[in-house]
Amino acid sequence: MLSIYSGIIILICFIVYKTIIVISERENIIVERLGKYQRTLTPGIYFLIPFIDFAAYKQEMREQVIDIPSQSVITKDNIQVEIDGLLYMKVMDPKKASYGIGNYLAASINLAQTTMRSEVGKITLGSIFSERDEVNAKIISEIDKASDPWGVKVLRYEIKDIAPSRHVVETLEKQMEAEREKRAEITRATAEKEKLINVSEGKRQSAINISEGEKQKRVNEANGRAEGIKLIADSTAQSLKLVGEAIDLPGGNEALKMRIIDQYIDQLDEVLESGDVSLFPANLASLKGILEELKGNKSTLKGGSHVDR
Secondary structure: OHHHHHHHHHHHHHHHHHHEEEEOOOEEEEEEEOOEEEEEEOOEEEEOOOOOEEEEEEEEOOOEEEEEEEEEEEOOOOOEEEEEEEEEEEEOOHHHHHHOOOOHHHHHHHHHHHHHHHHHOOOOHHHHHHOHHHHHHHHHHHHHHHHHHHOEEEEEEEEEEEEEOHHHHHHHHHHHHHHHHHHHHHHHHHHHHHHHHHHHHHHHHHHHHHHHHHHHHHHHHHHHHHHHHHHHHHHHHHHHHHHHHHHHOOOHHHHHHHHHHHHHHHHHHHHHHOOOOOOOOHHHHHHHHHHHHHHHHHHHHHHHHHHHO
């Protein structure tokens, strides 16, 4: 009798266990009634009809991170690389996730791999590194469109590691070294060019400055000579004006003649007394008489001038 009561108690506990269901905040449960979808249970406590209602599927509602295994892909420039990634997704419709596909996680991994192979095959190896964000966005777009009937949403995709083969790595290192050397040569050539330009510009400017200086010097000298000539001309004009005015005065003509004779006699005296003169005219003996006669005329003129006054 005791065993019967114990069996009944165990059966009641089992029925209660199967009837009462508590759902946590991170989950949703799909309930089937007699093998047919009945409803979706959100977080809370619920009572099921024993032996009629069953919790068929439990779906994780939090964002899930799926590790995409590494795979070998060939780029547009025929370079083989190993690429893996991380896929972030979330169940948006528990019913579709339960009935739309058998295993959406495995399907998402396979879809991510095939999409990555397709997208990487369209670009070069260098573009994978420089355009990683664009590649990730394209993969997200393709997976999201394909996974929409599964009731899941792809939030983001990240390429984790890109590993070219050893041969490719060595080739890339040589290429990068050559590129660095090329840039260094260009930099040196540019610096040398700038140096030559600066030196040439300096010489040009120096030549211009010297030329400007010489030009200014010649201008100043010409201005000085012109000023001197002008002063001499003004002085001569003034002298001639005074001489002209003196000539117009009484006795001015005789005074002019006397002045000319004085200058002539003084010049002859200097010539005769100069030690540099070695040749003289044949009638040099009469030169003294000419001088005495001139001097006499000079005295006569002086006397005449005195008388006229």
